[in-house]
Amino acid sequence: MSSSERGPISATDAAAALQTIQQARNAAQAGPAPAWMAPACAVLFAGMQASIGLSGPSAGRSWVFIPVASACAAALLAVMARGARSGGVVAWPSGSVAARVRVQGLLVAAYALGWLIAIPFGAQGGWIGSGVTLGLAQWIAGWSSARAQAKRAER
Amino acid sequence: MTRAKPPVLNDVIQHPTRLSLMGFLMGCAEAEFAAVRDYCEVSDASVSRIVSALETAGYVHVRKGYVGKRPRTWLSLTSAGRTALAQHVAALQAIVDDARAAGATIPTDE
Numbered sequence: 001m002s003s004s005e006r007g008p009i010s011a012t013d014a015a016a017a018l019q020t021i022q023q024a025r026n027a028a029q030a031g032p033a034p035a036w037m038a039p040a041c042a043v044l045f046a047g048m049q050a051s052i053g054l055s056g057p058s059a060g061r062s063w064v065f066i067p068v069a070s071a072c073a074a075a076l077l078a079v080m081a082r083g084a085r086s087g088g089v090v091a092w093p094s095g096s097v098a099a100r101v102r103v104q105g106l107l108v109a110a111y112a113l114g115w116l117i118a119i120p121f122g123a124q125g126g127w128i129g130s131g132v133t134l135g136l137a138q139w140i141a142g143w144s145s146a147r148a149q150a151k152r153a154e155r
Numbered sequence: 156m157t158r159a160k161p162p163v164l165n166d167v168i169q170h171p172t173r174l175s176l177m178g179f180l181m182g183c184a185e186a187e188f189a190a191v192r193d194y195c196e197v198s199d200a201s202v203s204r205i206v207s208a209l210e211t212a213g214y215v216h217v218r219k220g221y222v223g224k225r226p227r228t229w230l231s232l233t234s235a236g237r238t239a240l241a242q243h244v245a246a247l248q249a250i251v252d253d254a255r256a257a258g259a260t261i262p263t264d265e
Contacts, residue, residue, distance in 0.1 A: 009164060011254030014247040015261045017174055021244060024178030027194055028186065088187030 028089055037083040038142020041076060042135035048072035049131020053124040095148070103141050110137035162246035165239050167212045172197055173205055177240050180215065180232040188228040206230060214239055 009017075051069035055062045084090060093100055114133030118126025168177050175195050180186060192202045209215040214236030218229040232240070254261055 009169075009247075009250065011250050011259055011261050014250040014254075017169075017171070018244065018247050018251065020171060020174050021178035021181070021240070024175045024194065025182035028179045028182030085187075088190030089183045090185040091183050 029091060034086055038139050040079050042139035044072045044076040046131040046135030050128045053127025107137050110134050162249045164246045165243045168243055176205055180230060181240055185229050185231040191230055
């Protein structure tokens with residue numbers, strides 16, 4: 001490694017270099033998370049779960065919903081893959097580990113909460129209910145994360 | 156105030172464009188060549204030259220791949236690159252801190 005003792009650079013230049021690095025880091029971290037991603041994931045997940053619920057053996061013409069559930073699952077994967085590499089940048093997960101665990105915990109809680117619908121309405125209701133609650137929670141989490149990214153980019 | 160071992164600047168990454176590139180890669184796990192080029196606002200050839208130098212120094216990892224049938228190049232910082240940039244930032248910060256301690260007025264970067 002080639003290094004030089006400090007001296008050839010002024011304090012003003014050093015401050016400018018620090019600013020350059022910080023701006024570059026922020027630009028990569030703020031990586032454009034498409035606005036459509038959160039609602040798309042939410043709707044596709046809810047659609048997939050609801051279709052699984054409606055394809056149960058007790059439902060009439062249930063076979064219709066199997067390809068719908070498969071299509072939703074495939075589209076969900078494609079959307080997530082597209083979002084993860086949006087703008088040609090694979091971003092680090094944002095926020096602290098504790099904050100990320102909190103968000104994931106809330107998503108799991110929303111999913112579990114949705115399954116409470118299974119008590120009065122059976123498994124079909126559980127699939128649909130959990131799809132809707134988790135989809136909604138994903139939407140809110142995605143929106144909140146996009147807002148945090150935008151704030152960080154402003155700095 | 157004297158320091159036992161003053162932090163040193165790294166000549167390999169001192170150039171502003173190299174700093175931008177390293178800083179950008181520091182902020183993400185991996186970035187496409189085009190995304191880095193667009194951020195640094197330089198030509199493909201310039202990015203290639205810089206990446207080649209940083210790769211030789213062991214600071215940048217280059218991965219070739221395909222998206223569909225289109226060839227793509229992905230860039231990421233190696234752990235040596237992250238360490239080098241962190242040390243360089245520490246050295247820059249030390250220069251700024253020393254100047255401030257000596258009473259100099261420096262345009263704020265915060």
